[in-house]
Amino acid sequence: MQGSMSKDxxxxxxxxxxxxxxxxxxxxxxxxxILIIYGMLxxxxxxxxxxxxxxxxxQAAYFGLGAYTYAIAAINFGESTIPMLLAVIVxxxxxxxxxxxxxxxxxxxxxxxxxxxxxxLILFKFINSTAGPQYVIGNARLGxxxxxxxxxxxxxxxxxxxxxxxxxxxxxxxxxxxLVFILVSALLRSSFGRIAxxxxxxxxxxxxxxxxxxxxxxxxxxIGAAIAGLAGALFAxxxxxxxxxxxxxxxSAEIIIWCIVGGFSNRVGPIFGAAGLAYIKILLGQQSMVDxxxxxxxxxxxxxxxxxxxxxxxxxELWNISFGRRKRxxxxxxxxxxxxxxxxx
Amino acid sequence: MDLSAVIFIEILxxxxxxxxxxxxxxxxxxxxxxxxxxxxxxxxxxxxxTITAVNLGVNVFVAMLIIAPLIVGLIGLVVERLxxxxxxxxxxxxxxxxxxxxxxxxxxxxxxFGNTTTGISTPIPGFTVGNYQINGYNFFIILVxxxxxxxxYAVLKGTRAGLIARGTMQRPDMAASLGYSPDRIYMATFFCxxxxxxxxxxxLAPLVGxxxxxxxxxxxKAFITVIAGGPSLIAGLVSSSTVFGIISQTFxxxxxxxxxxxxxxxAAVVLLRLLPQGVTGKFFKGKL
Numbered sequence: 001m002q003g004s005m006s007k008d009x010x011x012x013x014x015x016x017x018x019x020x021x022x023x024x025x026x027x028x029x030x031x032x033x034i035l036i037i038y039g040m041l042x043x044x045x046x047x048x049x050x051x052x053x054x055x056x057x058x059q060a061a062y063f064g065l066g067a068y069t070y071a072i073a074a075i076n077f078g079e080s081t082i083p084m085l086l087a088v089i090v091x092x093x094x095x096x097x098x099x100x101x102x103x104x105x106x107x108x109x110x111x112x113x114x115x116x117x118x119x120x121l122i123l124f125k126f127i128n129s130t131a132g133p134q135y136v137i138g139n140a141r142l143g144x145x146x147x148x149x150x151x152x153x154x155x156x157x158x159x160x161x162x163x164x165x166x167x168x169x170x171x172x173x174x175x176x177x178x179l180v181f182i183l184v185s186a187l188l189r190s191s192f193g194r195i196a197x198x199x200x201x202x203x204x205x206x207x208x209x210x211x212x213x214x215x216x217x218x219x220x221x222x223i224g225a226a227i228a229g230l231a232g233a234l235f236a237x238x239x240x241x242x243x244x245x246x247x248x249x250x251x252s253a254e255i256i257i258w259c260i261v262g263g264f265s266n267r268v269g270p271i272f273g274a275a276g277l278a279y280i281k282i283l284l285g286q287q288s289m290v291d292x293x294x295x296x297x298x299x300x301x302x303x304x305x306x307x308x309x310x311x312x313x314x315x316x317e318l319w320n321i322s323f324g325r326r327k328r329x330x331x332x333x334x335x336x337x338x339x340x341x342x343x344x345x
Numbered sequence: 346m347d348l349s350a351v352i353f354i355e356i357l358x359x360x361x362x363x364x365x366x367x368x369x370x371x372x373x374x375x376x377x378x379x380x381x382x383x384x385x386x387x388x389x390x391x392x393x394x395t396i397t398a399v400n401l402g403v404n405v406f407v408a409m410l411i412i413a414p415l416i417v418g419l420i421g422l423v424v425e426r427l428x429x430x431x432x433x434x435x436x437x438x439x440x441x442x443x444x445x446x447x448x449x450x451x452x453x454x455x456x457x458f459g460n461t462t463t464g465i466s467t468p469i470p471g472f473t474v475g476n477y478q479i480n481g482y483n484f485f486i487i488l489v490x491x492x493x494x495x496x497x498y499a500v501l502k503g504t505r506a507g508l509i510a511r512g513t514m515q516r517p518d519m520a521a522s523l524g525y526s527p528d529r530i531y532m533a534t535f536f537c538x539x540x541x542x543x544x545x546x547x548x549l550a551p552l553v554g555x556x557x558x559x560x561x562x563x564x565x566k567a568f569i570t571v572i573a574g575g576p577s578l579i580a581g582l583v584s585s586s587t588v589f590g591i592i593s594q595t596f597x598x599x600x601x602x603x604x605x606x607x608x609x610x611x612a613a614v615v616l617l618r619l620l621p622q623g624v625t626g627k628f629f630k631g632k633l
Contacts, residue, residue, distance in 0.1 A: 105618045110436055114572045115614055121565050122610045129603040249561050253444055294452025300445025304438050305431060
């Protein structure tokens with residue numbers, strides 16, 4: 001486990017470079033950009049739920065918060081470098097404060113779900129009601145139900161007139177996702193990440209071993225929110241408008257569906273789940289015979305019932321059974337680590 | 346004087362509607378520890394059942410109080426047999442599966458009825474108190490809510506079926522060894538919970554314009570009320586509905602309806618932080 005970080009980075013770089021080269025040949029970069037952004041959003045929930053065991057029904061809150069922070073800051077600053085940073089920092093701080101309240105109150109499973117959901121709904125209701133001219137931050141009107149259009153989109157740092165858009169923007173997003181993925185891998189390999197997994201497995205045991213689980217959960221939650229915020233800022237740049245629907249119940253449901261379908265407890269599952277389902281949704285959006293929501297619902301139910309671990313672990317397991325070299329008597333955890341390595345490659 | 350009477354009635358109405366909204370979810374969660382996130386859609390379907398029945402010429406009260414609960418109860422029965430039955434004891438998985446079901450129902454209702462607003466007029470005329478107009482239908486909802494709570498209590502406490510149900514919820518193995526099938530009892534309980542959801546949706550239908558996504562407006566409130574209520578079914582339902590109803594309605598009058606909703610949500614967060622096991626985790630312990 002220790003020595004393989006460099007190998008891990010190499011694999012990530014090679015695979016992502018291959019995908020970045022190959023995918024635009026098949027799908028338009030405009031569509032691919034949004035798939036990548038959703039992939040990053042899925043990864044953020046996969047990190048806190050799959051590895052930290054924090055049940056968050058309101059991950060869309062940080063996505064929306066990142067998007068709104070970016071839009072508001074971009075209007076006020078007239079360039080995009082500081083707004084991008086703010087869009088990561090603001091959701092992280094917000095989540096840290098919420099985490100302080102939740103984890104230090106020793107709230108667990110379903111209660112965490114309720115509170116994260118409720119906080120998202122509060123944001124949704126609040127933003128929806130800010131249509132009046134009195135709701136202004138700097139030069140930016142919050143715009144209520146109509147959202148905020150017409151802000152400065154991503155530019156080359158230091159030169160506000162050099163916009164990054166189209167194909168170039170796709171490459172920026174793809175590189176960002178690869179970077180975030182490597183950072184998440186590094187985090188999970190660090191002692192912090194391994195202790196986080198330990199907390200997921202057995203909270204009492206970890207606290208008896210002397211780890212401050214409350215602080216660790218808060219930090220992990222905050223990191224997840226930062227990634228979701230980054231995804232939100234990238235989304236704002238892609239769509240060039242932010243609306244309250246970013247905070248909606250449906251958006252949160254979709255993030256969870258992506259993670260369930262892809263598989264929670266590995267890093268690639270949520271990304272592929274998100275990108276795959278979002279692509280299916282785009283394809284389905286082009287026909288009007290069957291309602292889109294209906295199919296998403298069926299997918300979620302079927303996966304919870306029949307494949308609760310998700311697609312990527314199931315495929316990895318199948319791969320291992322068919323082609324993998326299995327050591328006799330290998331421990332269960334050892335096998336799981338190997339699965340993860342395979343899934344990444 | 347007139348104003349305070351109106352405010353009092355409005356608060357009573359807010360509490361009553363919260364009880365109505367949450368009752369179905371509370372029965373299913375309190376008895377079976379299953380959180381049905383498709384609850385809002387069950388209510389929505391109750392509303393559609395009522396409207397369809399009324400348009401076919403059925404008396405509106407028959408449609409609301411009998412037809413809608415029956416239809417939604419039957420849908421709940423099918424859902425329980427096909428999906429939820431396999432997930433007992435896995436709280437998070439049931440939530441996710443029922444969330445999927447909720448999307449499924451939104452989709453299917455959109456395909457049948459279209460994405461348009463439908464509605465029926467309130468069957469009870471309004472009347473005036475001093476300078477203010479009060480919706481007479483609000484009284485009907487308050488009465489139904491009171492009747493509902495009394496009925497629920499009477500059934501659970503007074504009848505043999507209620508006793509068996511409560512026993513099964515506490516120790517399914519014991520109930521099974523006494524010759525009652527937990528499977529059948531869960532099924533019946535889920536039917537009752539769904540029927541209550543359908544009833545709530547039907548009774549509230551004349552007040553709202555119904556769209557396939559209206560369920561989302563209810564589910565969050567119901568979910569919060571039930572979780573904040575805690576383990577005791579009826580005491581939790583009534584106490585948390587009262588707290589939230591008073592808070593949201595006070596803020597609605599003092600500031601704006603949106604702030605009323607926000608105040609309710611903030612109150613829920615604070616309440617859960619202070620009483621992580623819900624109101625009845627601390628007070629009224631061991632009551633029904």
